[in-house]
Amino acid sequence: MKAVRLKEYGDDINKVVGIDQDVEVPELSPGKVLVKVHAAAVNPIDWKITQGYTSQGKDLESPVTLGGDFTGTVADIGECVTEYGKGDDVYGTAIFLAGGSGAYAQYLSTDTKMIAKKPENANNLEAAALPLVGVSALDVITKKIKLQEGQKILIHGGSGGIGSMAIQIAKHLGAYVATTARADKTDYLRELGADKIIDYKNEKFEDKLSDYDAVFDTVGGDTYKRSYQVLKKGGIIVSMLESPDEELMNKYQVNAEGQFTQISTDSLQKLAELYDRGVVTVNVDRAFPMDKAVDAMAYQRDSSVKGKVVIEID
Incomplete structure (x- = not known):
């Protein structure tokens, strides 16, 4: 073969x-x-x-x-x-x-x-x-962040595989979703359900957002560190790439976790159900x-x- x-x-x-x-x-x-x-x-x-x-x-x-x-x-x-x-x-x-x-x-x-x-x-x-993008988004949004209706979440890299899935799941749960992406992805992100889109090339998200319940980071680096600023006290940031920064956690009085995705039959079955119901598309x-x-x-x-x-x- x-x-x-x-x-x-x-x-x-x-x-x-x-x-x-x-x-x-x-x-x-x-x-x-x-x-x-x-x-x-x-x-x-x-x-x-x-x-x-x-x-x-x-x-x-x-x-x-x-x-x-x-x-x-x-x-x-x-x-x-x-x-x-x-x-x-x-x-x-x-x-x-x-x-x-x-x-x-x-x-x-x-x-x-x-x-x-x-x-x-x-x-x-x-x-x-x-599989990987869907299970990652589902695990972070529902298990680690435990996003609730009416909460506000910032999702970095919204046009990417994981980000696009996370936007759809967050909107399905009734959250207000802000996301960062290139300006040419605006129409696509609107179709996914994003409420606020920030052009990361020309805008600083930390100057435009505040008092958010959660951040889902798929970018890492400086973007991750700046993200602590937009959270309310007691909020949570979960990153696909970075480990929790204890100094920033203490400074902003927030929680932080990393994500290592392990695909399982159970998570794939839940993802398939969401897809077949039209909750998410890829x-x-x-x-x-x-x-x-x-x-x-x-x-x-x-x-x-x-x-x-x-x-x-x-």
Whole structure:
């Protein structure tokens, strides 16, 4: 089978990642399923892996297949698997860091605890785009922030994959949503339901917002530190990228948490329900054929993406 594989770590993605035409189909083990892949999404973690961000200084012992988020059809099941059968359409993650075989391949193997039945109303590109961004937004908004009707939240990076999902979930819960993005994304963000849009290139959000109940940060760096200023006392900031800053927490008398998303069957089922009810949608900014997977990763890394980038495997 064909697979997109990382052979060594390096900054030049074109040199370290390539299409391998002769990779063995993953072997099944108990509790896992073999899936014929239809589409896989690109997340920042995918190209960060190629640069060694998760390697802890270790060299690759052998090539690994990249990719996490996917949708496909169950081709075979391992021992002890009773929840799924051949022919079931599923979605979830198969990232090798969590024990999967990698999603940028014609076939993958992954644990049943990291997949669920595909949303009925989603096509393959949409379903592949959902898992990481949808579960991240759902976890942060409902579990960590515990956003309530009438509260105010600032969501950074509103036009990105996680930000766009977070806006929709927050609006569904009845919150007032402010977001930061480029000016050319205004119409898109209005469609998602954003109440106030701040052009981060030309405006300082901390000068325009105050007394907010929550901030959801998907940007990090200086944006994260400045965000403490907009919170009311007792408010909360959750970041996808940064660890809590105790000095700023004490200064502004707010709470702070980091987010490390772990995809599970339960979270995927809740996400699929929201999708099928029309509560959330996902925008596929661009789809690439499998042979252009490296271009897809570079595009996600270097562009101002509106929603998600997806690779068509089948």
